[in-house]
Amino acid sequence: xxxxxxxxxVALGELPLLxxxxxxxxxxxNLLEGKRLVTLFGRRTDERVWITAVLQxxxxxxxxxxxxxxxxxxxxxxxxxxxxxxxxxxxxxxQTGVRVAAHPWLKPIRYEGNAPAMSEFPFYKIEGKEVHExxxxxxxxxxxxxxxxxxxxxxxxxxxxxxxxxYQHRGVERRLLEGPPTRLSPLVETIAGDTSVAHAxxxxxxVESLGESExxxxxxxxxxxxxxxxxxxxxxxxxxxxxxxxxxLQGASTYGRLRTTAINTTMRLCGSRFGxxxxxxxxxxxxxxxxxxxxLRANLELLRRDLPIxxxxxxxxxxxxxxxxxxxVLTARQAAELGLxxxxxxxxxxxxxxxxxxxxxxxxxxxxxxxxxxxxxxxxRARVRIDEMDASLEWISTxxxxxxxxxxxxxxxxxxxPNHLVVSVVEGFRGEVVHCLETGEAGELVHYKVQxxxxxxxxxxAIAVRENEISDFPICNKSFDLSYCGxxx
Amino acid sequence: MSAFKSLRxxxxxxxxxxxxxxxxxxxxxxxxxxxxxxxxxxxCSACVDACPTAAIRLxxxxxxxxxxxxxxxxxxxxxxxxxxxxxxxxxGAAARDDLVVLEGKSPATAVKASAxxxxxxxxxxxxxxxxxxxxxxxxxxxxxxxxxxxDLQRFGIEWVAxxxxxxxLVLTGPLTRNMQDAVRLAWDxxxxxxxxxxxxxxxxxxxxYDGASGVARELPGGMGPALLVPGCPPHPLTFVNAILGFLxxx
Numbered sequence: 001x002x003x004x005x006x007x008x009x010v011a012l013g014e015l016p017l018l019x020x021x022x023x024x025x026x027x028x029x030n031l032l033e034g035k036r037l038v039t040l041f042g043r044r045t046d047e048r049v050w051i052t053a054v055l056q057x058x059x060x061x062x063x064x065x066x067x068x069x070x071x072x073x074x075x076x077x078x079x080x081x082x083x084x085x086x087x088x089x090x091x092x093x094x095q096t097g098v099r100v101a102a103h104p105w106l107k108p109i110r111y112e113g114n115a116p117a118m119s120e121f122p123f124y125k126i127e128g129k130e131v132h133e134x135x136x137x138x139x140x141x142x143x144x145x146x147x148x149x150x151x152x153x154x155x156x157x158x159x160x161x162x163x164x165x166x167y168q169h170r171g172v173e174r175r176l177l178e179g180p181p182t183r184l185s186p187l188v189e190t191i192a193g194d195t196s197v198a199h200a201x202x203x204x205x206x207v208e209s210l211g212e213s214e215x216x217x218x219x220x221x222x223x224x225x226x227x228x229x230x231x232x233x234x235x236x237x238x239x240x241x242x243x244x245x246x247x248x249l250q251g252a253s254t255y256g257r258l259r260t261t262a263i264n265t266t267m268r269l270c271g272s273r274f275g276x277x278x279x280x281x282x283x284x285x286x287x288x289x290x291x292x293x294x295x296l297r298a299n300l301e302l303l304r305r306d307l308p309i310x311x312x313x314x315x316x317x318x319x320x321x322x323x324x325x326x327x328x329v330l331t332a333r334q335a336a337e338l339g340l341x342x343x344x345x346x347x348x349x350x351x352x353x354x355x356x357x358x359x360x361x362x363x364x365x366x367x368x369x370x371x372x373x374x375x376x377x378x379x380x381r382a383r384v385r386i387d388e389m390d391a392s393l394e395w396i397s398t399x400x401x402x403x404x405x406x407x408x409x410x411x412x413x414x415x416x417x418p419n420h421l422v423v424s425v426v427e428g429f430r431g432e433v434v435h436c437l438e439t440g441e442a443g444e445l446v447h448y449k450v451q452x453x454x455x456x457x458x459x460x461x462a463i464a465v466r467e468n469e470i471s472d473f474p475i476c477n478k479s480f481d482l483s484y485c486g487x488x489x
Numbered sequence: 490m491s492a493f494k495s496l497r498x499x500x501x502x503x504x505x506x507x508x509x510x511x512x513x514x515x516x517x518x519x520x521x522x523x524x525x526x527x528x529x530x531x532x533c534s535a536c537v538d539a540c541p542t543a544a545i546r547l548x549x550x551x552x553x554x555x556x557x558x559x560x561x562x563x564x565x566x567x568x569x570x571x572x573x574x575x576x577x578x579x580x581g582a583a584a585r586d587d588l589v590v591l592e593g594k595s596p597a598t599a600v601k602a603s604a605x606x607x608x609x610x611x612x613x614x615x616x617x618x619x620x621x622x623x624x625x626x627x628x629x630x631x632x633x634x635x636x637x638x639x640d641l642q643r644f645g646i647e648w649v650a651x652x653x654x655x656x657x658l659v660l661t662g663p664l665t666r667n668m669q670d671a672v673r674l675a676w677d678x679x680x681x682x683x684x685x686x687x688x689x690x691x692x693x694x695x696x697x698y699d700g701a702s703g704v705a706r707e708l709p710g711g712m713g714p715a716l717l718v719p720g721c722p723p724h725p726l727t728f729v730n731a732i733l734g735f736l737x738x739x
Contacts, residue, residue, distance in 0.1 A: 110667075111667055112702070112703065113702070118667070138668065138671045139619055139671050139675055141650035141651070142648075142650065143618040143628055143631050143632045143648055144620070144625075144628055145620045145623060145625055145628060146619075146620060146621075146668060146671060166667050167621075167665065167667045167668045167671065168620070168621075168622050168623075168662070168665060168667070168668070169622075169665055169666075169667050169703040170622045170662075170663060170665055170698045170701050170703045170704055171698070171701040171702030171703035171704065172701075174701070174702050175697070175698065175701050175702075179541065183539075183541065183562070185560070186541045186542075186558050186560040186562070186697060186721075187541065187697050190624040190626070190691075190697055190721075191624070192624060192625060193623075193624030193625045193626025193627070193629070193722065194624075194625045194626065194629060196626070237629065250495060250498055250499070253502070253636070253637050254498055254501070254502055256636045256637060257502060257505050257636070257637050257638070260505075260633070260636070260638050264515070264516070264517075267515065267516075267517045267518055268516060268517040269517075271517060271518065271519030271559075271561070271574070272518075272519060272559070273518075273630070273724070274626050274629075274722065276558075276559070276560070276721070277519070277559075277560060277561060285561075305501075306501045309494075309497050309498055309501045310498050310501070312494055312497075313491075313494040313495055313497070313498045316491060316494060317491060317494075318491070483625065484625070485622070485623065485624050485625060488665075488667075
């Protein structure tokens with residue numbers, strides 16, 4: 001068992017089922033003492049709910065704790081003390097119905113099922129003569145996914161933004177329990193289609209851990225190449241969108257054109273511009289014959305030659321600087337308080353990146369640098385993306401020179417180990433993608449928790465636009481570039 | 490100084506548009522499948538069992554592109570190598586039955602042009618896209634049809650921001666319950682004549698989400714798609730060729 005992300009497997013027998021109060025006290029203490037919440041979720045059977053919390057210690061190790069409560073009694077909320085928990089407790093309540101006593105805002109995350117209806121949770125209102133509201137969505141003025149934004153403005157200034165999602169809710173988690181556990185890749189690849197590779201890898205690593213399959217180093221490296229290509233392609237997509245949103249058309253078209261090169265490279269490797277089929281449990285669905293290696297190298301050279309040219313033009317432009325600097329600022333303290341991950345966290349100075357400091361896997365074989373900034377504004381988020389693309393392209397170039405043999409047949413998985421919980425985390429282009437799988441008595445999947453980084457980062461956007469001009473909302477939004485379907489599942 | 494930087498970008502950019510979108514074949518693309526005529530082993534249903542979207546039927550082997558997510562699970566399990574994915578991007582159809590690929594038959598690769606639609610929309614078509622559970626792969630590919638490579642605007646075909654300005658509603662995603670109202674509102678806001686284009690396996694059949702808990706596929710009358718663009722997601726060339734073929738654009 002090896003992976004290039006975080007992988008943590010526990011036998012349920014060794015996972016103590018704590019009484020609610022000690023569980024809650026320990027969780028609260030750990031979080032206040034500097035451990036970080038990775039995920040928190042519940043599973044309901046009849047009137048009982050098992051709540052699982054996964055924390056990460058500063059030494060990067062994972063800590064799993066679990067309690068059992070009844071739906072009616074539940075437990076006392078923690079969001080008031082630890083704001084980062086707000087979306088997890090809201091989701092827990094929405095998915096299991098468990099009572100989360102005294103929670104300040106149990107608004108559903110995604111309106112699963114028929115009740116409660118969206119209309120039962122009206123937007124916050126601010127009263128006052130000079131207050132006006134701007135409602136946007138769910139359908140937006142572009143070829144993008146739906147979501148509702150409600151701005152409370154004082155003149156041109158946004159005082160408060162409430163983001164309501166759920167329009168994209170398909171029922172992914174339930175569907176994941178309906179199929180054969182080792183053949184879920186096509187479904188997993190559509191959790192967030194732009195993050196196909198990261199989600200597919202988190203899933204594959206989890207079932208490989210449960211199916212006790214050992215992978216060759218080259219396979220790990222090939223998977224990481226697909227992941228880094230996805231990162232490059234999507235950062236280019238974001239930068240192209242950011243440039244378009246500020247009317248910097250040369251950036252929009254050139255970053256867009258370079259994205260075509262990146263996704264066409266992925267298509268050459270696996271048949272899909274989104275990396276569909278690149279990763280399958282037990283191996284890869286990518287080939288790298290000699291002629292393709294030459295083309296892959298040429299594409300990487302093109303990207304490494306042309307990217308600096310547009311970057312220089314973009315970053316030196318006065319209009320870009322004027323529109324991005326000190327706009328949509330999120331301080332390190334705010335980012336930590338909200339539990340942000342990925343690009344927005346790093347752009348605000350939080351050193352969070354699953355790929356850094358790995359003890360095994362692709363990023364141990366060849367470490368990759370972490371991009372960061374301390375400004376926390378739109379500029380910083382653009383800079384982090386630019387720096388990450390540079391690092392990824394260099395990393396891929398080295399890897400294909402050192403590990404060009406991708407010809408490894410897929411390894412069959414054994415029957416999944418019964419009564420185990422596995423937590424699998426991969427650093428997708430938006431941030432950490434978390435998959436938690438639990439098996440039952442017969443090795444069947446009894447729970448599948450999916451977490452896209454967008455779940456936590458949407459609140460970062462809502463806070464970042466406060467006291468900004470409403471006209472700067474599009475650029476703030478694009479600088480975060482979050483997933484609607486990844487949140488809505 | 491900045492003019493010089495801009496000029497360097499312009500030089501590096503070169504000319505990117507694909508001159509003939511009808512002839513372009515995306516290298517390495519897993520596109521339209523072809524089914525050979527070798528006889529299946531007795532009692533073999535490996536492809537049917539492996540397919541995540543129930544897109545395959547046997548005797549004769551038939552693959553429904555309206556359900557296929559191009560995962561190639563069927564290719565991997567077939568003992569006779571009957572199914573192979575080609576790089577052909579042209580897969581659109583106006584009728585649901587035309588999306589079924591049959592064994593041993595060389596597939597039609599052109600959408601049948603509609604004289605009625607061509608007359609009204611052949612020289613100018615404005616599209617309003619609505620995602621109802623799309624995973625952002627279809628949405629990104631639909632955005633790409635307007636980029637410097639595919640440049641669909643050259644034919645007078647453009648994305649518009651408001652349904653009020655649109656001739657066609659381009660739907661992606663399996664149609665979620667939480668988007669039902671918004672989809673209907675967008676459709677109601679569109680002036681006649683208007684039509685629906687269903688893009689991707691999700692929109693055409695529900696795809697991987699057919700029957701999923703958050704999906705409600707009932708559409709108001711009149712919203713039956715006039716054009717179907719299969720894929721997961723469809724390649725921009727699949728979309729472009731479907732539209733151009735349907736409108737009979739020369």
